[in-house]
Amino acid sequence: MASEDDNSEAFIDVRNVSKHFGDFVAVDAVDLQIKRGELFSILGGSGCGKTTLLRMLAGFEEPTSGQIFLDGTDITNLPPYERPVNMMFQSYAIFPHMTVEKNVAYGLQKDNVAKSEISTRVHDILKLVQLEEFASRKPNQLSGGQRQRVALARALVKQPKVLLLDEPLAALDKKLREQTQFELMNIQDELGITFVVVTHDQEEAMILSSRIAVMEKGKFEQIGSPKEVYEYPTNRFVADFVGTINMFEGVVHEIKDDRITVESDDAGATLAALSDHPPEQGTKVCVAVRPEKIFISQNEPDNDEDTRLPGVVEDFGYFGNLSLYRIKLGNGKIVQVSAQNRRRTAERQLEWDDEVFISWRPRSAVILVD
Amino acid sequence: MSTGLEHQRDLLWQRLAIAMPYIWLLVFFLAPFAIIFKISLADPIIAQPPFTPSFNDAGDFQGTADNFAFLFTDKLYAITYLKSVFMAAIATVLCLLLGFPMAYGIARASPATRSLLLLLVVLPFWISFLLRVYAWMGLLNNYGVINNILMWMGLIKQPLQLMYTDLAIYIGLVYSYLPFMILPLYATLERMDLDLLDAAQDLGASRTQAFWDITWPLARAGVIAGCLLVFIPAMGEYVIPYLLGGPESLLIGRVLFDEFFVNRDWPLASSVAIVLLLLLVVPIVFLQRAQAKNAEGAT
Numbered sequence: 001m002a003s004e005d006d007n008s009e010a011f012i013d014v015r016n017v018s019k020h021f022g023d024f025v026a027v028d029a030v031d032l033q034i035k036r037g038e039l040f041s042i043l044g045g046s047g048c049g050k051t052t053l054l055r056m057l058a059g060f061e062e063p064t065s066g067q068i069f070l071d072g073t074d075i076t077n078l079p080p081y082e083r084p085v086n087m088m089f090q091s092y093a094i095f096p097h098m099t100v101e102k103n104v105a106y107g108l109q110k111d112n113v114a115k116s117e118i119s120t121r122v123h124d125i126l127k128l129v130q131l132e133e134f135a136s137r138k139p140n141q142l143s144g145g146q147r148q149r150v151a152l153a154r155a156l157v158k159q160p161k162v163l164l165l166d167e168p169l170a171a172l173d174k175k176l177r178e179q180t181q182f183e184l185m186n187i188q189d190e191l192g193i194t195f196v197v198v199t200h201d202q203e204e205a206m207i208l209s210s211r212i213a214v215m216e217k218g219k220f221e222q223i224g225s226p227k228e229v230y231e232y233p234t235n236r237f238v239a240d241f242v243g244t245i246n247m248f249e250g251v252v253h254e255i256k257d258d259r260i261t262v263e264s265d266d267a268g269a270t271l272a273a274l275s276d277h278p279p280e281q282g283t284k285v286c287v288a289v290r291p292e293k294i295f296i297s298q299n300e301p302d303n304d305e306d307t308r309l310p311g312v313v314e315d316f317g318y319f320g321n322l323s324l325y326r327i328k329l330g331n332g333k334i335v336q337v338s339a340q341n342r343r344r345t346a347e348r349q350l351e352w353d354d355e356v357f358i359s360w361r362p363r364s365a366v367i368l369v370d
Numbered sequence: 371m372s373t374g375l376e377h378q379r380d381l382l383w384q385r386l387a388i389a390m391p392y393i394w395l396l397v398f399f400l401a402p403f404a405i406i407f408k409i410s411l412a413d414p415i416i417a418q419p420p421f422t423p424s425f426n427d428a429g430d431f432q433g434t435a436d437n438f439a440f441l442f443t444d445k446l447y448a449i450t451y452l453k454s455v456f457m458a459a460i461a462t463v464l465c466l467l468l469g470f471p472m473a474y475g476i477a478r479a480s481p482a483t484r485s486l487l488l489l490l491v492v493l494p495f496w497i498s499f500l501l502r503v504y505a506w507m508g509l510l511n512n513y514g515v516i517n518n519i520l521m522w523m524g525l526i527k528q529p530l531q532l533m534y535t536d537l538a539i540y541i542g543l544v545y546s547y548l549p550f551m552i553l554p555l556y557a558t559l560e561r562m563d564l565d566l567l568d569a570a571q572d573l574g575a576s577r578t579q580a581f582w583d584i585t586w587p588l589a590r591a592g593v594i595a596g597c598l599l600v601f602i603p604a605m606g607e608y609v610i611p612y613l614l615g616g617p618e619s620l621l622i623g624r625v626l627f628d629e630f631f632v633n634r635d636w637p638l639a640s641s642v643a644i645v646l647l648l649l650l651v652v653p654i655v656f657l658q659r660a661q662a663k664n665a666e667g668a669t
Binding site: 093096 | 579583
């Protein structure tokens with residue numbers, strides 16, 4: 001969205017890069033600009049090409065066509081050991097026969113850094129990741145979280161221009177992930193190194209990144225801030241892949257300024273939405289609404305602006321901080337609604353088969369054309 | 371009630387299972403070793419069995435270390451032992467040099483090719499060992515396949531003397547024991563996480579550096595196992611030097627055989643066997659210790 005017009009700022013500049021493995025097109029003519037100091041995520045399901053793209057940035061794969069620039073230099077054909085780029089592997093790839101200290105020092109030794117400097121830099125980086133007292137341990141004597149930090153320290157100690165992280169948190173348990181997420185962000189902030197993260201976990205991408213690229217079948221579906229990607233998905237794939245969303249297929253019925261109404265058989269009603277670039281009348285579109293944007297009430301709301309639909313409670317689940325409802329519309333369509341449990345004792349809990357109304361504001365709905 | 375009994379029975383089975391390898395060693399290694407040791411202390415006589423009993427009629431122990439002393443006085447034995455160690459060592463190094471790239475190639479091949487290649491490595495075992503050594507005689511003969519091809523190509527005018535040389539023994543040893551080198555090497559190399567090599571390159575190592583820094587130390591367990599599996603049997607090999615080697619390439623396996631069956635000097639043959647065992651045990655213990663130390667860090 002924003003990156004198209006400020007090419008001069010691009011620190012990493014991926015130009016029209018493709019990667020073919022035989023007949024299979026892993027990465028399909030992508031363009032990508034990442035700014036200096038960004039924490040950028042590439043988000044996608046397995047086999048979408050995100051890891052191949054990362055491996056091309058690291059130098060493990062050569063693009064079939066296209067060019068990659070880093071800080072103005074063409075690095076397309078540089079071998080991995082000549083790139084000012086380091087990678088943290090999903091498996092961590094810690095050398096099992098070396099101590100923590102030797103693992104971290106390895107990269108500096110390969111660069112022929114003076115011994116005294118190696119020991120200070122290794123010490124400093126181990127301090128940063130809080131592994132000082134584990135310096136002489138062997139990797140098999142470390143926990144998963146500690147190994148992750150060794151991998152991070154080993155990649156950071158070379159002070160790369162870019163740090164590539166392949167599913168950095170995938171191997172950690174939930175509590176540790178949450179803690180590590182913030183540690184990663186702090187370290188990135190402190191060192192100012194550009195981070196490129198590859199992940200299949202949208203939550204991870206959301207929390208970590210300044211910008212996200214959603215990837216599918218070797219192409220980017222959308223590039224934008226976490227908020228843009230979540231609140232303003234540009235197509236059905238992104239809307240569906242990032243978070244949960246209700247989609248109603250329909251045809252544009254009427255346009256008044258930025259307000260459009262969509263005739264939707266899917267919802268069995270006419271739906272209202274706002275759009276800056278409304279599609280022409282008669283266009284097939286999809287009205288998408290996030291579950292948390294939908295209100296649920298037992299009496300019909302009296303705001304005529306809003307879309308209001310009657311339904312019955314098909315199912316619900318209590319998650320502590322919020323409750324999820326599955327509401328069945330008159331035509332059988334199921335709509336997901338989430339509600340914050342603000343009060344400990346609600347007036348009356350909704351039960352199965354209760355007749356309810358769901359409603360949402362026109363500006364809560366997104367019009368998707370693709 | 372019955373659970374208590376069952377528990378005891380389970381415990382018994384468990385102990386038995388643990389004891390099995392020890393029982394095996396006791397019956398098939400330690401007991402024969404004791405017998406050989408006993409014989410090695412006797413004097414040869416022309417009788418059945420061909421050695422003096424350990425206890426005389428009065429019940430007194432009668433033994434002698436003369437046989438061992440003889441091994442150290444007659445130079446033949448020292449030379450033969452050294453030559454055996456030397457040839458086994460060379461064969462082991464050759465197997466390693468040939469086997470490592472092969473094992474590496476197999477470990478990095480696609481799964482389908484990999485199983486085919488492994489099958490090819492094991493395939494020779496389906497034919498009798500003796501037969502395969504005889505086949506080499508047919509190949510190495512003065513009028514064998516190799517000489518015929520070389521002469522037909524015009525590279526040589528006279529047939530090369532390949533048979534009955536040390537070269538023929540090396541060919542036989544390397545050919546026969548190569549699979550024992552490849553298989554343990556393959557097992558360690560196949561297990562290795564390839565990300566480690568990518569990581570090494572990512573950190574600034576060239577491919578060659580990554581090999582020596584990562585692959586080689588991590589393959590050490592396989593190298594040691596392979597070397598032991600080749601060195602030990604090559605050391606005592608009898609058939610290959612007997613069939614392919616010349617009269618001057620006298621190895622310890624041959625000496626052992628001759629003392630037993632040609633000279634019928636069982637006591638001397640037994641002491642030859644015991645010294646051979648000691649020669650093998652020392653490096654094995656040494657290597658096992660290195661391997662244990664290595665495993666401590668690697669797993």
